[in-house]
Amino acid sequence: MNAEQPLVALRGIVKEFPGVRANDGVDFELEAGEIHALLGENGAGKTTLMNVLSGLLRPDAGTIEILGDDSPVRSPRAAIDRGIGMVHQHFRLVDRFTVAENVTLGWHTPKAILRPGPLEREIARLSETYGMPVQADRPVWHLSVGEQQRVEILKNLYRGARVLILDEPTAVLTPQESLGLFESLRRMAEEGRGVVFISHKLDEVMAVADRITVLRRGRNVATVAKAKTTQGELARMMIGQDLPQAAAPGEREAGAPVLRLEAVEAADDRGLPALGGIELEVRAGEILGLAGVAGNGQLALAEVVVGLRSLSGGRVLFEGQDVSRWSIPRRIAAGIGYCPENRLRQGVAPALSIAENLIAKSYRSAPVAGRFFLNRRGARRAAEELAKRFDIRGADLDAPVASLSGGNVQKVVLAREISADPRLLIAAQPTRGLDVGAAEATRRLLIEQRNAGRAVLVISEDLDELVRISDRVAVMYEGRIMGTFSAHEVDEEEIGLLMAGRAA
C-alpha cells in the first residue's frame, strides 16, 4: 500500500433529495492516522456525505475511493467489509440484547448457539485498549447513553473498521465524557485508523481535529489544518458571514415566583421513576436553564408542568395555586405556554397549513372565532400578523407546515405560544436542529420574554447556550436537581460533574 494514498477519497459527490441538493460536488479526503472534522451548519450536507460513504445512500454522481479501490459502495454491509464504520446520531442497537449480542449481531451470526465467552473477552480487550469501559454481558437498555455510544464504537472496531465516522457524537455526552471520547479517538488515530468527526460546534472541533473540512449548503468551503486556523475563521466559513451578535440577557431583578415544584415525583412511560422529588422555582422575569444529559428527566419535568404527565407525588404550584390535577386546557388558559422538544410531532400538525397551526390555540375565541364557527377573515388576519411579527419566511400561509425549514417551524410554535401571552413559557430544546441564525433568533425571543416579565424555563443539552442566556442554571441527573447556580458564578467544570451525577 502506498503511504501517500489516502484511506478514503470522495470526489465530486452529488446527492439530490426531492427539492434539495444535499451534496453538490463535494470532495473529501481522509488520511490514515488523522482525525478529520466535518464542520457545517445543520443542513450543510455533512451527514448525507457520510451516509454516502457508509453505503446507506447512493450518490447521484461522483466516485468513492477506499484504499485506492473506486468500485461503488452498494450497501452498508459492503462498506463495513471495506473497513468503513459509522456511528449514527441515533444509535442502531437492540435494547433487549446484551452488549456482546449487539456487537456480533449481523456480523458473525453464530451457527446455533452464541458462546458469549470469547466474544466478551474480545470486547473487554478492545474496551481496555481504547479506554472505553463497558460491561459486555449487560443488556443495552441498562446502559447510559454515553455507554451505548461506546458500544456502537466498539461494534465498529470489532468489525475491523479502519475508518470510523461519528455523527455529532458529543450531543449526548457531558463535557467530561466528551473529553474521554476525544482521548479514545486519538488512540485510534495513532494506530493508523482514520476518524471522521461530524460537528457544528467550533470549540470541540478545535479541540479534537487535525484537519477540518467546512461544508456550506452542500458544497466545500475549505479544508484547513487546525494549526493554521482560528474559531473565528471557521465560523465565517461555516455560515458565510460573521457570527451573529450573541444574545445576552443583561442584568435584571427577578420578580415573584411563578412556578414552584414541591417534592414532585413522576414515572416515565415504562413506569420507572423519572422524577424523584424535584424542588424547583421559576420567577417572573428570569430564565431558568435546566441542564443535563439527555434522558435524565428534563422532559418529564416539562410534561408534568404542562399537564401531559401525571404526578405520583408532590405538587406543582402555578402562581400560588396547586395545578397538579388541572387539565391541559385549563393550564393553558391559566397562562402556561409550551414549546415541545419534538416540534414536528407535538408542536405542530405538519400536514395542516401554517395558518391553521398558528391559530391552534387561539381558535376558541374572538377575533379568530365566534361562538360556533371560525371567523375566516379574523383567523387569516391573526395568522398574517403573527407571520409578520415573528418573521416566518418562505410562507404561503396555506402551505403545510411540513414545507417549512426547522427554524421557521420553531417560529410558528413560538409565535403561537408567545401570542397567547403566557405567564410561564417552557421551551424544551428550543434550538436543537436549527442553523446558527435561527438558533440565535430563538434565543433572542426567549430573552425578550424574560424582559417582558414572563417566567421562562429553558431545557437544553447545550451547556454553553444555557449559561449564556439564563439567569440561573439548574442541573438535573437521574430525575433529581443536583444543584442550582446563578449564571455569573457558574463553573462549567462543576456543572459537568453534576451532570454526570457526581457531587461537586
Place this chain on the structure above:
Amino acid sequence: MTSVRRSLQSFAIQLLAVAVGLVLSGLVLAAIGVSPYDGISSLLRGAFGSEFALTQTALKAIPLALTGLAVAVCLRMRLWNIGAEGQFHSGAIGATWAALTFSTHSAFVLLPLMVGAAMVAGAVWALIAAIPRALWGVNEIITTLLLNYVAILLVAYLVTGPWRSSESFNFPVTDIFSSAALLPRLGGSLLHVGVFFPLVAAAVLLVLLHRSKWGFEVRMIGASPEAARVAGISTARNIIVIMLVAGALAGVAGMVEVSMSFGRLRQGISPGYGYMAILIAALAGASLLGTLAVAFLFAGFVVGGFALQALGVPQSFVLLVQGLILFCALAGSTLTGARLTPWIPGRFRGRRRLETLQKEEPSIP
C-alpha cells in the same frame, strides 16, 4: 407539471387495475359457460344502462352512502368505526318504534319523529363503544364490531317477540307501517326524498369540518393527535362527539330502509351495508364527497349483479365477480396511493388522509 403527470399516471394505473379485474371476471364467467362480453355488459347495463337501472342504483346508494359517511367521519379522527352495521340496525329499531307508536299521526309529524328516533338510536349505539374508547382507550374496532351482533339479535328478538305482528301468520315481522311513515316519492318516479339525505349530510359535514371550531378540532386531532393534545384540545370529548355523529348517520340509513324498502321491521334488512361502508370509506380515502361517489359505484355493482343473475349466473359467482373487480380496484389504489375519486376537485378530497392514517403510527391516546 410533475404533479399533473403523476395524477395522470395514477389514473392510468387505476384504469389498468379495473381492466385487469374485468378480464379476470371474464375468465370466471367463461369458465361457467357465460360469454364474458355478455356478462360484463349486462352487469354495467344493469347498473347504469337505463333510467330504471340508475334509479335502482341511486336507491341502493342511500344506505351505502350514509353508512359510508359514518365510517369516513370517524376515519378523519383515526377511529375505525366497524359498527355502522349495528348503528344501522339500531336506527331501524328507533324508526320502527316511532312508526308503530305514533302511527296515527300525519306524515309531517311522523317522518321527522322517525328520523329523529333513528338518529338518537344510532347515536346511542355508537355511544356504547365511544365512552370506553374515550375514557379508557378500549379498542373501538372490537367493541363496535361486537355491538353489531347485539343489534342484529335485538332486531330478531323484537320481531319474534314484543313487536311481532298479530296479522303476520306468525312470521317474524312487525305490523306494516301506516302510509304516513313512508318517505314521499319524487314526481312519478321510484325515487324518494331519501336520496337527498346523504347529499345534505355530506354538505353539512363539509361545512362543519372546514368552518366550525369543532371541525378544526377534529382535523387537528386527525392530523396529529399529539400536537392536538399539547394544544389543549380534548380528544376524549371529540371521540364521543364524532361517534355520536357517525351513529346518527348510520341510524338514518336504517330508517330509510325500514320505511321504503320493507315498510316494516323484519330480520335481514341489511345485506351488510355497514361492512361495505368500511370498504367504501377506505377506497374514498375518508373524503366525504369521495364516499358519496364510491357509494354510488358500489350500489351499481350490487344492482348490476341482479342483472347478471338474470343471465343465469349463480349468485355465488356474481359475488365472485364483484369481489374480483373490487379487489383489483383496491390493489390499484394501493399501488398508486390514489383514490377511486380522481374527478373530485383537490380541495375537497381526503388529501392522502388514509395513507397518513396508516403510516403514522401514533394513534389517539
